[in-house]
Amino acid sequence: MADKFSTTSQVELTRRDMMKAAAATGAAALVPALGSRTAAAAGEPVVRGYGVTTAQLKDWSNMTKSIGVQMDFSGTNNSVGVFLRDVVASQLGDKVDIFIFESGTEDILGPQGVYLEIDEKNPELKLWGRTADEWKRSEVVQGKDGKQYGVPVIGNADSFGYFPDKIGVDPSGQEDISWQVMFENEKTRGRVAYDQTWTYSIGSAALYLQGQGKAKFANIADMTRDEAKTVVDFLIARKKAGQFRTLHSAFEEQVQLLTNREVDVINCWEPATRDANMKLGANTVRYAYTVEGYFKWGHGAYIAAQAKDRGNLDTIYKVLNYFLDGEYRALQARDRGYAGPNMDLGVAYAEKNGWSAEDIANLKATDEKVTRKFKKPFVSTTTPSNSDAIEEEWQRFLNA
Template sequence: MKDKFSTVSQLELSRRGFLKTTAAIAGAAAISQTFGSFASAQSSNVVRGYGVTTSQLKDWSIMEKSIGVSMQFNGTNNSVGVFLRDVVASSLGDQTDIFVFESGTEDILGPQGIYLKIDEKHPELKLWDRTPDEWKRSETVVGKDGVQYGVPVIGNADSFGYYPDKIGAAADGNEELSWSLMFDDEKTKGKVAYDQTWSYSIGVAALYLMGQKKLEVNDPADMTGPEAAKVVDFLIERKKAGQFRTLHSAFEEQIQLLSSGSVDVINCWEPAVREANKTLGSDKTRYAYTKEGYFKWGHGAYIASQAEGRNNLDNIYKVLNYYLGGEYRALQARDRGYAGPNMDLGVEYATENGWSKEDIENLSKTEQKVARKFTKPYTSTTTPTNADAIEEEWQRFLNA
């Protein structure tokens, strides 16, 4: 069964045709209602954002105090189908200045004219030149057409959370563990939670099989239908063998499953480990370094094309520059464990603002951690070419 809001559906439908569908009209109505008061903000120092919640500061007033611009941000989850539906069907650019999402949307929405090209020489984008190319020229923010559509925001390399004592691993969490703990290990059998979202889960399964020389895959981020079928065959076998205790789908579930101790291993976001340890005690659970690789991702910030006519580009670029600066970097690394461009400015900010020695050291550790993980494969995309085939194969796993 295909998801009616799948990536492929977005690609196949024109803007006009998409608006004609019943589902899109329903979505448009819901979003319009949600954004009614959101769109009414007229203050010149207000920038309006829409995108993934993990990119948000826990308190946007901190940014306002720093740069004199306030943020009104409406969050969404990391479902690319929902994001594309909302942006296209609801013409959110009429009401939104900045979109924040994972890599892939720039390849679709950029060439369609929904995202503006970034003005790298804009006077408010002061940190652009000193931002490393590995971030600002990454696939997250540069389209396949070579156009710079976005500014890098945050990134990480996702793996799995685990209890070191339960799986017999070193307590310090520094050793590299195999994804076999997730998929194919007797000691974790029946004690694993696996994300039921294919875009987050099928690639790491392929990565494990590639590392074990059990399967050849050209690109785990964009598998062909036959490649995905072989991965799903393996996952169905493991599912029937009782490897997975449960399938999960939300961040809150990740925290609950970890903190309750009902599973020993779970592929999850790193903040879930941090939240679980607030209940369990420091470092009771760990976030894995892996032998085979990671689900590497990045979030970019993109300007809605309609914003060009609202005479607010200076403030928008101030926010984009803020994403590259030390305050945002330090707060995201401390609160969520995420890295990003110009981590050195985050350390500088924390030092100048009297953060504790431990917090400052942790910022440096975050930079080192991400650098270590980014040396391994693979880099994800939310918009694989063969999404329809992958989705069909994934349904076989879910239904098995």
């Protein structure tokens, strides 16, 4: 998972800006509400977490029953700026044990000492040795300095949802489909929804252009200004040609656009197609295997540096190990369609606990799906070094 923000300038900028805000409004205003869950039962330890909501179990009591630890989790959205603000400016590590976020922050907060290095020999991290390097040594959890700052949690490879009958492809959903149906296809022109955030959209357009031999990029995850301009010039032309019906910005919009059949193609999160099919019928909407590649992402769990002085590191490592184990893997795959390390343990858990043959088959299919998708580019990062330039170019597309 490729180049990330390799300097300290973003952290220092965030620190200065947020401390100014803290001085004006009070630091407490910057800290997300914590401790919202029911207090732990007598003698039952609590680990406090903060991060992206997609990493949450729908019911953390499953973990408590399994390992005897409660989770007090406060969620945030996918904005790296908000995350850095809360972690750095608000010194959130004073209250939080575990941070969970997408790739990129480990290259900033790890070297700054905000995250602890992972102790791979901690006795509670029992599954570390059998966890594949493609997960535990990925750039999601390893810093550019080669240090291990996190434990892998979940990952997926995002593409687009589509109605097979509308774009004229095999309804099985197993066919590799080009991103061309999103960007310059007469059959879909005016029937495409495109995410308005550049972090989620500019890379897929670059993948398409490169796959078609129309442009070359040294690193799609961290484009230069000129490379971003090439992509945006193309997207502006397609926008003016009427390719996009609408730009969307929220998960609920994704689901609504599909269930209302307002569009035929949409770059979206895979759970949006699952939710839409609950209303439209199984497999009405498919989630694409693509010709050119995917927006591949992963979440890592990182230990707050302050936790080393709280005396609960073994309990924290017990939770980190749970993220690598079968129960968490099975529940995440069933409920969200996300994969992660040790999927075989997820299958074993489902079989042991009497899950239906359909649910077990779906777990195996999730493993096969992600393995297939991860063979293609590109891997995203929340903190590209040229983010300011990319943002400026993206504004041209939004304003066109």
